[in-house]
Amino acid sequence: MNPSRCRIIAVGKIRRAWVQDGINLYLKRLKGLRIIELRDSSPxxxxxxxxxxxxxxxRLVALMxxxxxxxxxxxxxxxxxxxxERLAFVVGGADGLSDALKAKAEWQLSLSSMTFPHEMARLMLIEQLFRAQTILQGRPYHRA
Structure with missing residues (x-):
């Protein structure tokens, strides 16, 4: 997995400093990963x-x-x-993604069957991207 081939397109801004600190930590580890923030609106x-x-x-990856x-x-x-291939992971707003956008997705992904704030979902996605990179490289970060 090459982080420079991935982008995260996220609706809304990060408002909690501790979430942003976590995101920044993983962004340092995933050189080239970019996050695009879009304004909240209707789905x-x-x-x-x-x-x-x-x-x-x-290729569109819809988190849902x-x-x-x-x-x-x-x-x-x-x-x-x-x-x-290049991947764009999409984290929707508070009302989720539109049905039309979900239908366009090459891959529909759930981080959990639990519901989390979208800020947390973004942090969890970035951590899982880092974890995936270490798994594929055979590094010891993942201890399952």
């Missing part, structure tokens, strides 16, 4: 903004509660299957 307007910010060669969750190892293996 339809957010979908338009997300689609406008997608690059033509990116209804998708099947993966273990960290299965997540790493799925990332490995995409090889050198």
């Amino acid at each position: 339809e307007k957010e979908a338009d903004a997300i689609c406008a910010s997608l690059q033509p060669n990116e 509660e209804q998708a099947p969750p993966l273990s960290s190892i299965a997540f790493a293996q799925r990332l490995e299957q995409f090889g050198m």
Whole structure:
């Protein structure tokens, strides 16, 4: 997994300093990973903004509660299957992603069957991207 081939497109801003500190920690470890923040709105307007910010060669990964969750190892293996392709992970706003955007996604991913604030979901996604990188590199960060 190459972090420079991934972007996170997130609706809303991080308001909690401790969440931002965690995100910054993992961004230092995942050189090249970029986060695009979009303004909160309705799911339809957010979908338009997300689609406008997608690059033509990116595959859309929609984070959503209804998708099947993966273990960290299965997540790493799925990332490995995409090889050198570019991925855009989308974290929606408080009302989630529009049905149309979900339907466009190449991959629908759930971080948990539990509900978390979107700020936490962003931090958890970044941590799982780092964990996946260490799993694929055979480094000892993951202790399952």
